[in-house]
Amino acid sequence: MRPFEFFRKDDIAKTVSQKNDRAKFIAGGTNLVDLMKKNIEQPDYIIDVNTVLSETVEADKKKLRIGAMSKNSSVAKNADVLKEYSLISRAILAGASPQIRNMASCAGNMLQRTRCPYFYDITTPCNKRKPGSGCSAKEGENRMNAVIGYSEDCVAVHPSDFCISLAALDATVITRNSKNKKEEIEFKNFHRLPGNTPNLDTNLPQNSIIEAIEIPKNNFGRNNAYVKLRDRSSYAFALVSVAAALDLENGKIKDSRLASGGVAHKPWRWYESENFLKGKMPTAENFSAAADLAIKDLKPLSNNGFKKEMLRGAMITALQNSLNP
Structure with a gap:
């Protein structure tokens, strides 16, 4: 892991304004730290977002709102989630381990990278890691890889369980940019298919950060x-x-x-x-x-x-x- 500088800001606008190609946000660090250890990510700056984002989970008559910094485990056991949005709890509990769920943030979960073995092996070509280098998995060991929606450039799959429940329940991603402007992205449009830019996992703008996830009230809480x-x-x-x-x-x-x-x-x-x-x-x-x-x-x-x-x-x-x- 290469040396880096660590920063902590006191509001969203200041935090997002520091984000660039040489900087990475860190919340729980359950994915980023692994990527740094493997030299897949080599940021010069790490920006802690724990102090500027909410970890509140709250429900009203219209929706459930999950703060970006909410830990996976706290969402899974939240009373409102268990009563009205239990699919989310079931999906979270199917993922990772209790220790990781206790650390991982919900926004970080949404942004985690693929677990394709060739992505993690920096000695092999991978368009997701190095655009234009090739896709080793397409003709290699691909039993874990995609069966639909893939391209000639990438056959990797999305790793999150939490996100599958959000997709099913028509969630919306709430973001803020460096000017503190709010933007909403329908969850179905948040993640990308690989096309010819498999290095881009999401449609989150460069100058934005996830603030919360909202799930509309529905009748799927029981069955x-x-x-x-x-x-x-x-x-x-x-x-x-x-x-x-x-x-x-x-x-x-x-x-x-x-x-x-x-x-x-x-x-x-x-x-x-x-x-x-x-x-x-x-x-x-x-x-x-x-x-x-x-x-x-x-x-x-x-x-x-x-x-x-x-x-x-x-x-x-x-x-x-x-x-x-």
Whole structure:
């Protein structure tokens, strides 16, 4: 790890004004410090944001607001989250370890980098790490990589579980810039597909910082589930994950939400499957048909064809589990 200077500011505008290509923000540090140890990130300046961002989690009649500095563990056990937005808690508890959840901030979780092994190996070409160098994973060891939405330049997947629940629940990212101006970014537009710029993970402006995440009030608080399939049961990233939520009325599905991790460069929503389920009975046959719609457009790589049936099974299981949360 190369030497760096450490700073702490006293307000958002001053903090953001110091951000540039040579500086990085640090909150819990659960991802950035690893990247620095691997010499993937080599900032000259580290700016502590703990003192300028809120860690408050609060709900009103219209929304849940999660402060950027809220720790993953505190959100997962928050009473309002457990009562009305329990899908978020289920997703968080499926990720990392208790020690990391106690340190990791929610905004930092959203900004974490991929765990593709070639990204972490600085001796190999990686367009995400060094644009234009090539993608080692595309023809290499890619069992953990994408099956949809990838490009010739990158087949990496997004690593967060928390973000899959935010995608399913139509969250909004609240940001502030160096002029203290507020901006809202719909969560579906926050993370990027790789295209020919896989080095860019999000659409967060350079001169901005995440202030909070807001989730609109919904009817998915009771019937939801999060299924994560991985190589081991603790502290492992998803091969495939599915967040499922149902809004049931008079025995039928009034609305549904389906999102996945482990399949794409960003949290992936299955809109066609959701639309199929609207107005239908919550039966095994309909859940199976919805899963078939989800997998029909998958394009597995050389070593991850198993993800197709794995995703199908995970989606059916998540929908079934939503009926008996």
